[in-house]
Amino acid sequence: MERGATVPEFQNPVAGFGVTFKAMFKKRLTEQYPEEKKPTAPRFHGRHQLNRHPDGLEKCIGCELCAWACPADAIYVEGADNTEEERYSPGERYGRVYQINYLRCILCGLCIEACPTRALTMTNEYELADRSRESLIYTKEELLAGLEDTMVDTPHAIFPGMTEKDYYSGLVTEAAPGTVRQTAHSKGEMPQEAAHTTGENEPAAPEVIER
Ligand code: SF4
Numbered sequence: 508m509e510r511g512a513t514v515p516e517f518q519n520p521v522a523g524f525g526v527t528f529k530a531m532f533k534k535r536l537t538e539q540y541p542e543e544k545k546p547t548a549p550r551f552h553g554r555h556q557l558n559r560h561p562d563g564l565e566k567c568i569g570c571e572l573c574a575w576a577c578p579a580d581a582i583y584v585e586g587a588d589n590t591e592e593e594r595y596s597p598g599e600r601y602g603r604v605y606q607i608n609y610l611r612c613i614l615c616g617l618c619i620e621a622c623p624t625r626a627l628t629m630t631n632e633y634e635l636a637d638r639s640r641e642s643l644i645y646t647k648e649e650l651l652a653g654l655e656d657t658m659v660d661t662p663h664a665i666f667p668g669m670t671e672k673d674y675y676s677g678l679v680t681e682a683a684p685g686t687v688r689q690t691a692h693s694k695g696e697m698p699q700e701a702a703h704t705t706g707e708n709e710p711a712a713p714e715v716i717e718r
């Protein structure tokens with residue numbers, strides 16, 4: 508202590524516990540995650556999803572606009588031509604390879620704004636952590652929406668008598684009776700039976716392109 512400094516007054520040692528006692532009776536703010544998961548806001552930006560038309564055909568046309576819009580360079584797309592023997596979307600092209608690298612993605616949503624067909628949207632799923640780089644590069648099979656009752660898995664034929672425009676006008680509401688899945692050949696794609704929307708327990712990626 509410096510010469511001439513005054514000695515501090517004696518303070519009640521119990522007074523400091525006042526703050527502790529007050530906090531003890533306040534409502535606890537600690538979240539018990541992951542045992543208790545709170546729902547997100549409805550428009551929360553979570554994991555992406557590649558959507559389907561009501562008959563199961565894919566909405567993605569492989570245009571790459573989402574990849575160009577991405578500021579983090581997290582999306583990789585390769586488009587390919589549909590054929591009558593192997594059709595994945597109603598129009599000319601479809602997304603043959605589709606990957607999102609969640610080590611890069613900042614969940615900004617610019618890609619879904621850029622998508623001209625509403626093929627790409629975002630879910631509320633936020634549990635995007637894992638132990639390996641490969642498992643955080645989500646492939647098309649992982650991102651593709653699951654099948655609903657009205658749908659048949661791709662590849663399959665377009666609804667008879669309908670055009671691509673009719674699909675976007677909402678005229679196709681289910682798969683045509685008798686629609687069967689075509690045999691996928693030549694394009695090196697994994698069968699999509701395993702596609703679902705939760706992102707867990709996914710099959711290993713058939714071809715992960717590292718960027
Ligand atoms: S949410 Fe943003 S960062 Fe993530 S893939 Fe889309 S554009 Fe890229």
Ligand code: SF4
Nearest residue numbers: 567568570571573622
């Ligand atoms: S998700 Fe949309 S923007 Fe991206 S390639 Fe497919 S159609 Fe184009």
